[in-house]
Amino acid sequence: MADASHEVTEHTHLLFPRMRHDEEARSIITKEEVALGSTALGERLPYNDYTTIDWLHDLVKDSYRYRALHFRPGLRAKLLTYFDACAGWVAVSIIGILMAFVAVAIDLSVATVGDLKYGYCSGSPWRSKESCCEYAEEEGELCDKYTVWGESYAVRFSIYVGWAVLFGIISSSVTMLSKTALPSVMPQKDYSNGVASPSDPMAVGKSLYMSAGSGIPEIKTILSGFVIPHYLDFKILVLKAIGAVFAVATGMSLGKEGPFIHIAACVGQLVAERFPKYCENGKKMREILTAACAAGLSAAFGAPIGGVLFAYEEIAVYFPRKVLWRTFLCSMVAAMMLRALNPHGTGKVILFETNYGTLYRAEHYAVFVFLGVVGGLWGGTFTNANVRWAKWFRNLHMIKNRPVFEVFCIITVTAALQYPNPVTRAPGDVIIKNLLVNCQKNSDNWVCQNEAREDGRWDYIAWLAYGTLVQLASTTITFGLKVPSGIIIPALVGGALFGRLAGQWVTTISPGIFAMVGAGAFLAGVGRMTISLCVIMFELTGELEYTLPHMIAILVAKWTADALSHESIYDLAQSVLGHPFLDTEHALTRVQHQPSALVESLIPPPATMAELTVEVPPSNTVPRKILTEKLAQLHRRGLMDGGLVLVQKGLLQGYIAEPELDFGLNRLGDGWGEGVEVRVLGDKVAEGEFDLSVFVDRTPITICAKAPMEYAVEIFGKLGLRYLCVTEEGSGRLIGFVIKKRLLIYLDGLKH
Template sequence: GGMFHVGSRSTVDLEEEITPEEVKSILLRFVFQSLDYDNSENQLFLEEERRMSHMGFRCLEIRRWVICGLIGFLTGLIACLIDIAVEELAGYKYSAVKQNIEKFTEFGGLSISLILWAALNSAFVMVGAIAVAFFEPIAAGSGIPQIKCYLNGVKIPCVVRLKTLAIKVFGVICSVAGGLAVGKEGPMIHSGAVVAAGVSQGRSTSLKKDFKIFEYFRRDTEKRDFVSAGAAAGVSAAFGAPVGGVLFSLEEGASFWNQMLTWRIFFASMISTFTLNFFLSIYHGKPGELSSPGLINFGLELTLEYIPFESFLFFPYYFPGGMLGALFNVINYWLTIFRIRYIHRPCLQVMEAMLVAAVTATVAFAMIYFSNDCQPLGQDSTEEYPLQLFCADGEYNSMATAFFNTPERSVRSLFHNPPGSYNPLTLGVFTLVYFVLAVWTYGLTVSAGVFIPSLLIGAAWGRLFGILLSTITSSQSIWADPGKYALIGAAAQLGGIVRMTLSLTVIMVEATGNVTYGFPIMLVLMTAKIVGDYFIEGLYDIHIKLQSVPFLHWDAPPTSHWLTAREVMSSPVTCFNRVERVGRIVDVLSNTSTNHNGFPVVAHTTENEEPGKICGLILRSQLIVLLKHKVFVERASSRLSQRRLQLKDFRDAYPRFPPIQSIHVSQDERECMMDLNEFMNPTPYTVPQETSLPRVFKLFRALGLRHLVVVDDENRVVGLVTRKDLARYHLGKDGLEELQLAQT
């Protein structure tokens, strides 16, 4: 039940000229596994539930709320740590470079300032890239595609481990402080998910700690729900948007939802925002003044007024966002393929990241140096690191406001600075240059997000449109304030790249604190999605496909009703009898690849090896635990002598079940028998072999299944449908197409 993935440490020889299709076939060599979101209602499960009292169930529910509170608290603390570290490191860097520039402006030698800036950027990025490339490649990027896949039911190795969290946090601090065209908000979603996965299990293999209080939740079903809460808490901490966080988990990730889960996720999101707000108020020397609900705060609630007439003025934003977003995604798609082919070794990945950091600093320095956009530096100016350069006394270089700052501060400047703070040429050139830098940067082997660069690009061309509008209207007109157009442009650009609609609308509304802008933002995002989807998919979906993850969308491909379960299933199927010989179980587990994880249990097969009638389903992980604990009997009739196990024994081995090669079974034990009746799921989901693909897809996707047994009219097993069988069908330009997936 899996597909394939090539990691950053792959030794595949990609030196020859190959096509994108051949690249994809190379990617299809490494197996992903599916997650078991369907509970196995075997006898052990029923006995445990029967023993549990009403108070026991109430205690479990209380523990769920406690875990969600801890998830929110720890995610908020991590966001606070990232924010403080970035501010301190970036502040040191910009102060040092600013002093150096001021020192050499009058006396010449500005090349020293450029070298210093490029060296500091490259040093920060080098450290972060080394940590990611050599220690945990899965920590690269924002992590949002990986979390979407996890919530969709795909087990990606190491995606929610503590080591990944440590590298992710350290890496994003280095990336942002290194001046790359990245943001620290996207990785918070991955960080929150890792926190949730660790806290909910009550143990860490990295720290060798095990707290039994949460051992009941050691299964994929429970872990999935907490990871949804962690992702939402990450969004909430990033943007100060608790409701947006809940909707993000619903729209972008969760494969299962109910009312109580919604409440718990919202609770985690609120705790996350409050924690970040509280500790940042202490850091800023204003304890109790809760004015920083997220890592980025647009703060537009009092400055931008809006009238319905402006909806018509926002109309030109409806199409450029989708088209520029599609252009961004197309370029990044081909750039990612190039990286897969030629930059697949860790040392090359680190060198590329350092090159981008140095080029970013050089381009920024050149843009600032050659810009003659000078603005007066008033007493109420909010510029953090104003550069005078060749401007007159009392003035600063406006281009430096956009480049000589962290991306978050640059976004706020474009939103807040009064009319006249930028001239059109500055904004036009900045938009073009930063677009190229952002496209080049996303996909580097560093921890970084694309949210803030997208907002910054959109805010720049949005403000440019506002300035052009003010030239044809009265400067006193209410719709001539360029800040509001920067906001709409930012939403359009971000929507065109990531293609989120519902959650992103609410995130933008919560971040601005101005609900009146919800309607135009929604229209812009919907149009950007429609226009962008005409050319290419969203950025996260592109990278999911490039990693060859068997991601299942909400619905089956259109025009697929003529396909039946018989045509999509895998067959023949390896089955076990109710009471099976240990030697055969060991041989089957040893001889089948690790992506064979479910085995139907049937009544005794006939002599001509016809398929038997379905009796249940047992997982590879369950069989591994049974073999490890030697749950054998000497003869099939001696079932009473079989060792008793509890669900606790299976939870103790979760989630890293040992491989079959590590379990020793003697020759005498191979002749023993194993009774599977007590451990198998006696009521697995089955479908007739004539069931259409959309019905199979809907059942598989809605219930979060890993295996779906296909039976004939006599209830005999004829095949097995897994995620791989469904994911290989998609709607192409010529209709329904089938991917030819490599087998293992």
């Protein structure tokens, strides 16, 4: 996206096939931020920080482009046609390749920076511990090049905590550079600290740290048809990558897998902008972004199929077969490049490869169900606990409005609690490897050495229990910090710790199996994923034989978590951060619980409708002064993606969006006087008239006011509309005009 303070690069819903001024018609695709007024006229709505795209009209827009391209004669036109047909495949392939390189760079940087907490490589301080030892072996030496900090426990503990705190401060400081005020135009709540609190009524926009968190809630918002300006810029990609390196290196209960999805979306945006087919169409752009998100998870976990299913199940709202195929290719290319680059030195993409060699029996199903229940209980209570913690801790006088200091406090406590425990001292991915190990084939592991003891090993069991409690508690207080972070690895670690602990009392099978199943169950409880998570788990471990135990635990965990809370962690984050999102499945469930929910409940107040309506006389022309006043009212009310409905004798004639009206009056109409007549309907333009009829949508979608609310939810959700006109039952007269945001506000009210 262009880095301009007053420009939101997004596309409106008309192609303007009759427009003679091609360059000017193209420029209308850029969405100008509206001038903000100091007072409200009529009614204001939440979510005005976000503009929306209209999927249906973007579809029509692409059809015009397709016809204009394919019906041209000549060899050059034929070549352009072929390139257009394969542009999507080329774009997603490039995205997959670039994402693999970015992922490897981040992985190697995390390993190098994170290992500084333990020691350094003599002569090669930029090497991680693993690569340092490999380098020594190549030179024919013992692995004595890696030097551990200090000789006493106290020194090593202090340096570990000190480095972790320093990395956290760096990560949070980098994140602060991404703070942006969205172009809001209404008084609303401030979510800059992660919880809602009243803000100054004259405030413009809400603050958003664009490189903080996983980015998945924001990506879901974007893919559902909303716009977050500059969220996928190259600057945000760089800040997210740097912040993620230092955040993961701290050893806190966070992972890089969530941020990888945001980074992949940034890569997808930057690549797609080079293709006119996608940069000029919001709907087509989101097809590429969906594929990019799959590549992000594929590069993070080496799970190409799981990445595709994750994009389908958890992120995308529009996923036809064409998008599925391109997503499949993008994820596959990312995994292929990851394997070729071989960042882990194994030559494989499997991250936590295991080989248990033993089969589970029928009596083990009870343990798998138990793990699912516990994972669901934690997942269901985690969301409420995290919100309660945020409301209390982030409103303390010392913490409020000091996000870097908050990170400092959390890291200090987390590092001090993690280091004493030999199980949790390592990075998250290493912890999972150690807990999933099969001790029959690896007796050198610290976990296996303790499990081989015959003295009761209660100290070892205590370490597992202590690690489980600390991991779950630290994940609860860490999620929401102003650093790049994800929930996937922390949930897997917590589940693996608990599963390994539970496996100590089941001696008929390797406890690593329960660690593996428990990891999936705890992540299912938090994220409410099912099919994609099951595939990711066997891609991560290579244990296809244990697909059924994963299915049992994951499904039980989801049922249990849903019984406690219907919102996953990503749904909660969207709600807390105030991001709009239309989930038709949940929306229909809420509507069905209402005794009588009709579309007429969405109709704006009369004052609002008066501002949005233009009465067109039989001449089909309107004085420019009236349209200018209406445009100013839209600006002051802050309807960034609103518009005007045109009626004649109460009957709907068309709709003109605010961007088109603004462009027509202030760009094409520059030089025309205020008294000129503007033609908004009809095809014949008289001399001295200014024509805006090319900008009018003459076929707006309508719905009866007495229609069930389910109709509106399905129409907005399935068709991806930006607006819907409401007509009176029987007469067909226009009585209301509903934008997508109004439906979201209505649905939000049903939650309480």
